[in-house]
Amino acid sequence: MTGHAKCAAWASALLSLTFQLVGCASAPDAFAVRYPDNLEPEVSEMIARAQKGAGRDIPAIAAGVTTSGNVFAYDLGAKRVAWQVPGKTRFAPLLAGQSVVIQEGTRIVGLDIKTGAARFQFDAGEMHLVGADGAGDRSVLTLTSGQGTYAKSRVVFMQAGVRRWTHDLNTPVGVPALTGDTVLVPWSNQYLSGLDAANGDEYARLRLRKGVVSHAFVSNGHVFVGSQNGIALLSKELLVGALTNAPHYDPPQEELPGRPAFLRDAYSTAPLPTPDSAHSRVRLSWQSDLTAARQISMAGDSVYLIFYRFVFALDPRSLELRWAHTHDVDLVGARAETDGIVIADSQGALTYLAATSGAPLWREQNGPPSVSLEFPSDQRAIGGANTSSVVNVDLRKQLAAAALDPDARLVPMRLLAVKLLAKLPDPAATADLLTLCEDERTTVGIRKAACNALRERSVGNEHVLRALQRHGSYLAATSAPPVGALAKAATTQKEARAAPLLIAHLRDPNTPTQGLSELVQALGELGDQAAVPALTQFFLLYHADPVDEHLARALTHVPDALVRLQGAAAHDVLQRVADDPLGAETARNAAQKALGKLEELAKTGTLPEPDPSAADPAADEAAAAPKEKRPPDHITVDIIKQVLLPVHDPLQACIREAKPDVFQARAVLVIEDGQVLMVSVLPEQLQSCIEPLIRSQQFPLTHLSQRDRITYVIKRF
Amino acid sequence: MAPKRCAALAFAGALALVAQPAAARGNSKAERVDKDVLAAQTLLQSQDHDEIETGIQSLGLLGTPAAVDPIIKRVRAGLPPDLLETSIVTLMALGQPQAAPLYFDLVEYRRPEIRLRAIEAIVALKPKGAEPVLQRALSDGDQKVRSAAALALGELHATSSIELLFQALDRGTFEASQAIGQALQSEQVPRLLGYLGQIPFHSLAPAFTEVLQRKDVAERDKLTVVSRLQDVGTREVKDYFADLNRASADKLPPPVHRAVLRAMQEIAD
Numbered sequence: 006m007t008g009h010a011k012c013a014a015w016a017s018a019l020l021s022l023t024f025q026l027v028g029c030a031s032a033p034d035a036f037a038v039r040y041p042d043n044l045e046p047e048v049s050e051m052i053a054r055a056q057k058g059a060g061r062d063i064p065a066i067a068a069g070v071t072t073s074g075n076v077f078a079y080d081l082g083a084k085r086v087a088w089q090v091p092g093k094t095r096f097a098p099l100l101a102g103q104s105v106v107i108q109e110g111t112r113i114v115g116l117d118i119k120t121g122a123a124r125f126q127f128d129a130g131e132m133h134l135v136g137a138d139g140a141g142d143r144s145v146l147t148l149t150s151g152q153g154t155y156a157k158s159r160v161v162f163m164q165a166g167v168r169r170w171t172h173d174l175n176t177p178v179g180v181p182a183l184t185g186d187t188v189l190v191p192w193s194n195q196y197l198s199g200l201d202a203a204n205g206d207e208y209a210r211l212r213l214r215k216g217v218v219s220h221a222f223v224s225n226g227h228v229f230v231g232s233q234n235g236i237a238l239l240s241k242e243l244l245v246g247a248l249t250n251a252p253h254y255d256p257p258q259e260e261l262p263g264r265p266a267f268l269r270d271a272y273s274t275a276p277l278p279t280p281d282s283a284h285s286r287v288r289l290s291w292q293s294d295l296t297a298a299r300q301i302s303m304a305g306d307s308v309y310l311i312f313y314r315f316v317f318a319l320d321p322r323s324l325e326l327r328w329a330h331t332h333d334v335d336l337v338g339a340r341a342e343t344d345g346i347v348i349a350d351s352q353g354a355l356t357y358l359a360a361t362s363g364a365p366l367w368r369e370q371n372g373p374p375s376v377s378l379e380f381p382s383d384q385r386a387i388g389g390a391n392t393s394s395v396v397n398v399d400l401r402k403q404l405a406a407a408a409l410d411p412d413a414r415l416v417p418m419r420l421l422a423v424k425l426l427a428k429l430p431d432p433a434a435t436a437d438l439l440t441l442c443e444d445e446r447t448t449v450g451i452r453k454a455a456c457n458a459l460r461e462r463s464v465g466n467e468h469v470l471r472a473l474q475r476h477g478s479y480l481a482a483t484s485a486p487p488v489g490a491l492a493k494a495a496t497t498q499k500e501a502r503a504a505p506l507l508i509a510h511l512r513d514p515n516t517p518t519q520g521l522s523e524l525v526q527a528l529g530e531l532g533d534q535a536a537v538p539a540l541t542q543f544f545l546l547y548h549a550d551p552v553d554e555h556l557a558r559a560l561t562h563v564p565d566a567l568v569r570l571q572g573a574a575a576h577d578v579l580q581r582v583a584d585d586p587l588g589a590e591t592a593r594n595a596a597q598k599a600l601g602k603l604e605e606l607a608k609t610g611t612l613p614e615p616d617p618s619a620a621d622p623a624a625d626e627a628a629a630a631p632k633e634k635r636p637p638d639h640i641t642v643d644i645i646k647q648v649l650l651p652v653h654d655p656l657q658a659c660i661r662e663a664k665p666d667v668f669q670a671r672a673v674l675v676i677e678d679g680q681v682l683m684v685s686v687l688p689e690q691l692q693s694c695i696e697p698l699i700r701s702q703q704f705p706l707t708h709l710s711q712r713d714r715i716t717y718v719i720k721r722f
Numbered sequence: 723m724a725p726k727r728c729a730a731l732a733f734a735g736a737l738a739l740v741a742q743p744a745a746a747r748g749n750s751k752a753e754r755v756d757k758d759v760l761a762a763q764t765l766l767q768s769q770d771h772d773e774i775e776t777g778i779q780s781l782g783l784l785g786t787p788a789a790v791d792p793i794i795k796r797v798r799a800g801l802p803p804d805l806l807e808t809s810i811v812t813l814m815a816l817g818q819p820q821a822a823p824l825y826f827d828l829v830e831y832r833r834p835e836i837r838l839r840a841i842e843a844i845v846a847l848k849p850k851g852a853e854p855v856l857q858r859a860l861s862d863g864d865q866k867v868r869s870a871a872a873l874a875l876g877e878l879h880a881t882s883s884i885e886l887l888f889q890a891l892d893r894g895t896f897e898a899s900q901a902i903g904q905a906l907q908s909e910q911v912p913r914l915l916g917y918l919g920q921i922p923f924h925s926l927a928p929a930f931t932e933v934l935q936r937k938d939v940a941e942r943d944k945l946t947v948v949s950r951l952q953d954v955g956t957r958e959v960k961d962y963f964a965d966l967n968r969a970s971a972d973k974l975p976p977p978v979h980r981a982v983l984r985a986m987q988e989i990a991d
Contacts, residue, residue, distance in 0.1 A: 515863045545798065546798065556832065
């Protein structure tokens with residue numbers, strides 16, 4: 006026993022002695038404010054008595070509400086409807102031993118679970134049901150009205166249809182459990198009272214200092230307590246005051262689609278769902294158990310997420326997907342069992358899915374169309390034990406089917422399916438993501454998620470290449486693939502074979518411009534020199550005519566791609582665009598920026614030299630002389646700078662000595678085939694000084710042999 | 723010196739006197755053209771929009787083959803869309819085959835109106851190698867480009883494109899019907915007739931007009947066309963025959979013409 010536990014034990018013993026000494030012959034009323042809590046040996050006695058009664062025989066009968074509002078019961082052993090009666094229940098039915106408990110208006114009604122006949126009924130006034138539990142012909146119900154300090158609650162114990170005892174309390178009350186001769190009632194967030202089932206006397210009270218207790222329940226022969234934040238085994242360790250001191254399970258914090266509660270909040274204003282509420286369709290189902298090592302486990306090692314038509318079996322700790330089941334119609338009930346999960350759908354079909362694979366082990370289509378069906382716990386009889394399931398789980402197919410489902414309500418789960426599909430190492434998952442990415446009929450959010458996931462795929466190269474081979478064609482009735490996402494995937498996969506396919510798309514007007522930015526970047530990253538002519542042509546052709554915003558954006562990426570591929574050889578093209586006032590500003594700025602980068606790289610000496618066998622923008626014309634030092638295509642500012650180096654000082658002197666003072670001169674040069682055809686200088690006063698100096702230099706021949714007109718600025722230093 | 727010889731010498735001398743200024747004029751004309759081309763090229767290299775436009779137009783006015791390359795180079799260096807269109811129109815006017823590769827490239831330009839212009843230019847020039855380019859344009863995402871490509875293939879009498887043209891017709895490019903009429907072989911007439919009742923008659927009519935007027939289509943096939951149309955027997959067909967008779971009676975072989983007249987009489991109003 007730990008030190009803390011020893012202290013608690015001594016304190017409770019002292020208190021007990023005190024009560025005896027002062028002659029408190031009568032026990033305090035149940036749920037009284039002044040009731041000693043965490044007293045030993047009372048709490049241990051409560052735990053022992055509760056545990057003793059935990060092996061219960063629960064009828065294998067489920068209860069639900071039809072689409073027309075009737076209450077019905079389904080015999081899971083016989084696999085048929087047991088009975089159906091008219092009703093107007095406010096909440097989903099509660100199973101309590103041999104009774105099905107419903108609330109119709111202000112009346113609480115208990116129906117016989119086997120026949121549907123009314124066993125008991127009483128008026129609840131303003132209160133509504135919170136929870137119920139039972140064993141045999143005994144049932145305990147909790148009701149409440151108001152909330153917090155304004156709450157008024159009631160605990161009612163029924164036996165053989167007769168009310169045996171009732172307790173009223175001025176605090177909120179949770180979901181009770183009836184186990185053996187003990188009734189466990191959570192209340193006021195932190196208390197758990199043990200009441201004698203025979204007379205309702207409270208004989209033990211547990212108080213938690215840390216954590217919330219809103220539920221007490223029996224599962225697999227053990228008693229658990231807890232709330233939506235987690236559960237713990239009802240055990241002596243709880244005397245210390247926290248659920249986490251005992252064997253416990255805390256559900257992962259990761260938000261799941263629909264944000265289903267691990268356990269419903271019993272202290273909320275509406276603790277019980279209405280029959281047709283979303284709770285029937287979005288929920289977590291699980292069955293707790295205790296291992297030999299006294300650790301809480303989940304049956305099938307899964308918690309099941311039910312979301313309308315989906316069932317996802319998840320690892321209880323990591324939420325890793327085990328399998329996914331897509332149903333034809335909405336699910337209205339589900340309960341995890343030892344070796345699987347039983348589900349009920351809105352069309353009246355019941356199916357049992359194997360825990361290991363999600364494969365259906367049995368199915369019955371004989372229930373009424375319904376909005377809600379509540380299953381009993383601990384049903385070993387309805388399991389799939391008769392049929393062993395050795396089905397290989399094709400998780401990828403299951404997830405792809407879920408993600409492709411056209412139901413717009415299921416988007417949160419479909420997004421989860423996409424996220425899980427993206428984690429699979431199977432190359433075929435790349436194809437699935439591609440299918441989703443280019444499906445124009447599917448929800449935009451799903452498409453975007455799939456395209457983003459596709460971008461990050463490092464496997465599935467062949468699927469990417471095959472998709473890129475397709476082009477948009479009206480005659481063939483084909484559409485262009487999502488080139489942007491595929492281009493990014495190709496770079497993630499370092500798939501150089503994609504380069505020629507991307508080049509073809511760059512040139513194809515049927516390929517939408519939306520993906521061109523990523524396509525251009527990919528061509529730069531893949532490093533295929535064959536992309537240079539296409540990129541150069543694209544840059545030159547459209548820099549003055551960016552057809553739309555997407556193409557304009559793509560143009561801004563070309564300079565970087567050319568620098569990556571060509572290094573310094575990209576200079577001329579970039580300069581031409583940077584200097585063209587008819588060019589789009591964004592393209593010119595991008596070119597200028599890349600030129601700056603080239604300069605920096607040249608200074609630091611890290612300028613990558615282009616591959617000597619690299620393709621050139623005029624590759625067709627240069628094919629005859631690939632090995633000669635190639636003249637520049639055009640006269641550029643840099644070339645002029647180089648040519649005028651020998652006369653740099655005299656040129657500076659022209660500016661320095663000019664009167665009135667000037668800080669720079671702007672010269673327009675027209676040069677063709679190495680000949681200076683025209684020099685025009687501003688301010689005009691410098692014409693006679695600067696022109697002869699320029700004409701005195703020899704300019705190189707250019708490859709394209711055309712007239713170049715360049716503006717050259719001489720600044721005074 | 724014999725008088726005849728004197729006269730010949732004098733005539734030769736006179737001719738020499740006349741020819742010399744003409745030769746000089748020819749040389750100076752060539753030089754003038756070179757200078758004009760150079761001047762226009764300088765304008766093309768300008769950074770001013772209007773100057774470039776003037777340069778393009780100037781080259782167009784020159785009308786010589788030497789004017790073509792500068793425009794092509796300027797186009798490939800990138801132009802705003804209006805100047806690009808002006809360039810294409812100018813090149814069309816110049817009508818030189820060396821512009822064909824540029825047209826082929828521009829059929830894949832990312833503005834549909836430029837693609838259309840390029841197709842027009844191809845139709846005007848009818849260069850070698852145009853057919854595959856136009857075949858690809860049948861799959862263009864823009865309906866006008868597809869229609870223009872279909873009509874262009876018809877203008878080129880692109881018999882090897884007939885299958886693609888039928889596919890285009892199946893896919894709703896009705897302009898393909900005229901091209902089919904221009905390009906099909908006699909044995910494909912029944913296939914064309916199979917579209918009666920499948921697509922609107924007014925879309926098929928241009929094809930039938932072409933077939934009925936072509937000299938290389940057998941007379942019996944033309945008579946079959948008239949007969950099938952007569953079987954359709956609608957007011958629309960009757961009006962079509964009336965228009966055909968008015969506009970093209972002289973282009974129809976006499977038996978065909980008679981059949982058209984007979985069909986007009988027998989189709990009820």
